[in-house]
Amino acid sequence: xxxxxxxxxxxxxxxxxxxxxxxxxxxxxxxxxxxxxxxxxxxxxxxxxxxxxxxxxxxxxxxxxxxxxxxxxxxxxxxxxxxxxxxxxxxxxxxxxxxxxxxxxxxxxxxxxxxxxxxxxxxxxxxxxxxxxxxxxxxxxxxxxxxxxxxxxxxxxxxxxxxxxxxxxxxxxxxxxxxxxxxxxxxxxxxxxxxxxxxxxxxxxxxxxxxxxxxxxxxxxxxxxxxxxxxxxxxxxxxxxxxxxxxxxxxxxxxxxxxxxxxxxxxxxxxxxxxxxxxxxxxxxxxxxxxxxxxxxxxxxxxxxxxxxxxxxxxxxxxxxxxxxxxxxxxxxxxxxxxxxxxxxxxxxxxxxxxxxxxxxxxxxxxxxxxxxxxxxxxxxxxxxxxxxxxxxxxxxxxxxxx
Amino acid sequence: xxxxxxxxxxxxxxxxxxxxxxxxxxxxxxxxxxxxxxxxxxxxxxxxxxxxxxxxxxxxxxxxxxxxxxxxxxxxxxxxxxxxxxxxxxxxxxxxxxxxxxxxxxxxxxxxxxxxxxxxxxxxxxxxxxxxxxxxxxxxxxxxxxxxxxxxxxxxxxxxxxxxxxxxxxxxxxxxxxxxxxxxxxxxxxxxxxxxxxxxxxxxxxxxxxxxxxxxxxxxxxxxxxxxxxxxxx
Numbered sequence: 001x002x003x004x005x006x007x008x009x010x011x012x013x014x015x016x017x018x019x020x021x022x023x024x025x026x027x028x029x030x031x032x033x034x035x036x037x038x039x040x041x042x043x044x045x046x047x048x049x050x051x052x053x054x055x056x057x058x059x060x061x062x063x064x065x066x067x068x069x070x071x072x073x074x075x076x077x078x079x080x081x082x083x084x085x086x087x088x089x090x091x092x093x094x095x096x097x098x099x100x101x102x103x104x105x106x107x108x109x110x111x112x113x114x115x116x117x118x119x120x121x122x123x124x125x126x127x128x129x130x131x132x133x134x135x136x137x138x139x140x141x142x143x144x145x146x147x148x149x150x151x152x153x154x155x156x157x158x159x160x161x162x163x164x165x166x167x168x169x170x171x172x173x174x175x176x177x178x179x180x181x182x183x184x185x186x187x188x189x190x191x192x193x194x195x196x197x198x199x200x201x202x203x204x205x206x207x208x209x210x211x212x213x214x215x216x217x218x219x220x221x222x223x224x225x226x227x228x229x230x231x232x233x234x235x236x237x238x239x240x241x242x243x244x245x246x247x248x249x250x251x252x253x254x255x256x257x258x259x260x261x262x263x264x265x266x267x268x269x270x271x272x273x274x275x276x277x278x279x280x281x282x283x284x285x286x287x288x289x290x291x292x293x294x295x296x297x298x299x300x301x302x303x304x305x306x307x308x309x310x311x312x313x314x315x316x317x318x319x320x321x322x323x324x325x326x327x328x329x330x331x332x333x334x335x336x337x338x339x340x341x342x343x344x345x346x347x348x349x350x351x352x353x354x355x356x357x358x359x360x361x362x363x364x365x366x367x368x369x370x371x372x373x374x375x376x377x378x379x380x381x382x383x384x385x386x387x388x389x390x391x392x393x394x395x396x397x398x399x400x401x402x403x
Numbered sequence: 404x405x406x407x408x409x410x411x412x413x414x415x416x417x418x419x420x421x422x423x424x425x426x427x428x429x430x431x432x433x434x435x436x437x438x439x440x441x442x443x444x445x446x447x448x449x450x451x452x453x454x455x456x457x458x459x460x461x462x463x464x465x466x467x468x469x470x471x472x473x474x475x476x477x478x479x480x481x482x483x484x485x486x487x488x489x490x491x492x493x494x495x496x497x498x499x500x501x502x503x504x505x506x507x508x509x510x511x512x513x514x515x516x517x518x519x520x521x522x523x524x525x526x527x528x529x530x531x532x533x534x535x536x537x538x539x540x541x542x543x544x545x546x547x548x549x550x551x552x553x554x555x556x557x558x559x560x561x562x563x564x565x566x567x568x569x570x571x572x573x574x575x576x577x578x579x580x581x582x583x584x585x586x587x588x589x590x591x592x593x594x595x596x597x598x599x600x601x602x603x604x605x606x607x608x609x610x611x612x613x614x615x616x617x618x619x620x621x622x623x624x625x626x627x628x629x630x631x632x633x634x635x636x637x
Binding site for chain 2: 004309310312313314315316317318319320321322323396397400
C-alpha cells in the first residue's frame with residue numbers, strides 16, 4: 001500500500017516535471033547551501049588542525065595584552081613586550097627549546113618595477129624552528145646579522161615568484177619600505193592557510209633591523225617558545241607566566257597583561273571562528289529551507305485543488321480520510337526529498353570545487369548528509385500536512401461535482 | 404435478512420441552509436427496495452432524486468429520519484464507516500464516467516481493491532475479469548483518452564462491479580452517450596442485474612432508459628410522487 005502510494009507520488013511529480021522542479025528550487029538551494037557550508041567548514045577545521053599539528057603541539061605563543069574577548073573593546077594602554085622580556089625568558093626559563101621574538105607589519109616591498117604588499121617579520125633563527133619554516137636555498141641569518149641588525153632577508157615563495165619568477169633571488173637586493181635588503185635565502189612554500197591566507201607572502205629579517213628601519217619601535221609583538229621533549233606545554237605556560245609577571249613587576253592581585261597560549265588553544269579559537277561562520281550561513285540556509293517549505297505547501301494546495309475530482313472518486317469508491325491524507329503527504333515528502341537529494345548533490349559538488357580552489361581537504365560527512373535527507377523529508381511532511389488534510393476533509397459529493 | 408428490505412427510507416428529510424433560505428431537498432421520503440431489484444428514479448431537476456441517490460449510496464446522510472442499508476442504520480455512521488460500507492457493498496457509475504485521467508483501464512478498475520488492501524497480483528486478476536465481463540478484454544492498457552465514451556463508461560462499470568458489490572448506484576449513466584451506446588450500456592446493466600443478482604438504483608430523466616428498470620419511482624418536490632412496477636420490463 002505505501003509502495004503503491006510512493007509510486008503514485010513519483011508519477012504525479014513526473015507529470016508536472018517543470019512545476020515540480022521550480023517548486024523544489026527553494027529546498028534545493030537551502031539544502032545545497034547547508035551541505036556546502038558544513039562540508040567546507042569541516043574541511044577548513046581539518047586543515048587548521050593539520051596546520052597546527054604540523055607546527056608542533058609544543059609551541060607557545062606569548063602576546064601583549066589579555067586574550068581578546070569577542071565583543072568587548074580592546075583594553076587600552078597595553079604594556080608591550082620588549083627586549084627585557086625576551087632576556088628574562090632566555091635567562092630564567094627551563095625546559096624550553098626555542099625562545100624567539102617576532103614583530104610583524106604589512107609593508108610594501110619593491111624590486112625593479114614590481115611591488116607587492118608583504119607581511120614582513122623581524123625575528124631570529126629560532127622562529128624558523130618554531131614556525132616550521134625550512135630554507136630551500138641560501139642560508140639562515142648569521143649570529144652577527146641578528147645581533148647587528150643587518151639588512152639581510154629571507155623571501156617567501158610568493159614574493160620570489162612576484163619579483164624573480166622561477167629565478168634564484170639569492171644575492172639580489174629588494175626594498176622593504178625605506179630600507180634596502182639583501183636576499184640571503186628562500187623559504188619553502190607552505191601554500192594557503194585554512195582561512196585562505198597566502199602563507200608564502202612573507203619576508204623575514206633580523207628583529208633589530210625590523211625595529212629600527214621598518215617598524216620604528218622597539219616593541220615585540222610575539223614571543224614564540226617551544227617546549228623541549230621533557231616538558232609539557234602546560235608546565236611551560238606556567239613557567240613563562242611566572243617569569244613575565246616578574247619581569248613586568250605585577251603585584252599578585254593584578255591580572256596578567258600578556259597572554260600565553262599553547263597551540264591547542266589557538267586551534268580552538270580558529271575552529272570556533274569557523275564554527276560561528278558556518279552557523280551563521282547555516283541560519284541563512286534555514287531561511288531558504290523555510291521558503292522552500294512554503295513553496296511545497298503552495299504547490300500541494302494547487303495539486304489538491306486540481307485533483308479535487310480525483311479525490312472525490314477515491315472517496316466515493318471507499319478511500320478513508322487517512323488514505324487521501326497519506327497519499328498527499330507522501331507526495332509532498334517525495335517532492336521535498338527529491339529536492340533534498342538534488343541539493344545534496346549540488347552542495348557536495350560546490351564543496352568539492354571550493355576544496356580544490358582553497359586547497360582544503362574535501363570532507364563530506366555522512367551524518368550531515370543523512371541529516372539533510374531527514375530534514376528535507378520532514379519539511380515535506382510538515383508543509384504538506386495542511387494541504388493533505390484539506391484534501392482528505394473534502395466532501396465526496398462536492399468533490400465529484402467539481403469541474 | 405428474511406423479510407427485511409435491502410434499502411429502507413423511513414421518513415427521511417434532507418435540509419440545506421437555515422432560516423429563510425432553508426430548503427427541503429427531501430421531505431419525508433418513505434421507500435424500500437428489495438435485494439436484486441432494478442429501480443429507476445425519475446423526476447424533474449430539484450425534485451430530490453439526486454439527494455435520495457446520494458443517501459442510498461452512503462455518500463450523504465439524512466438530516467432527519469432513518470436510512471437502513473443491509474440492515475445497518477447507515478444514516479448514523481461516520482465518514483470512514485460509510486467509506487468502508489461503500490467500498491464493500493456499493494458500486495458507483497456516474498454520468499461523466501469519472502475515471503482517473505492518464506491511468507490505464509486496468510489501474511482504474513483496480514482502484515477500489517487498493518483501498519481494500521488486496522495484493523497487487525490478485526488485484527490485477529480480478530480487474531481483468533471485470534473488464535472481460537463488460538466486454539473490454541484486451542483494452543486494459545488503454546487510458547481513458549484512448550477510449551470512446553461508451554468504452555469509458557464500460558470501464559467505470561467494471562470498476563463499480565470489481566468489488567462484487569450488492570448495490571450499483573448509477574447517476575444518469577447514459578447522459579453523455581448517443582442512443583446506440585446508451586442502449587448497449589443499458590443492456591450491460593440489465594445483464595449484470597440478472598446474472599450477478601446486483602441490486603441497481605439508477606437516476607435518469609429519459610423514459611426510454613428508465614424503461615429498462617423493473618420499477619420506476621418518481622420524485623416531485625422531495626417526496627415520492629409515484630412508485631410503479633414497469634410491467635414491460637418485468
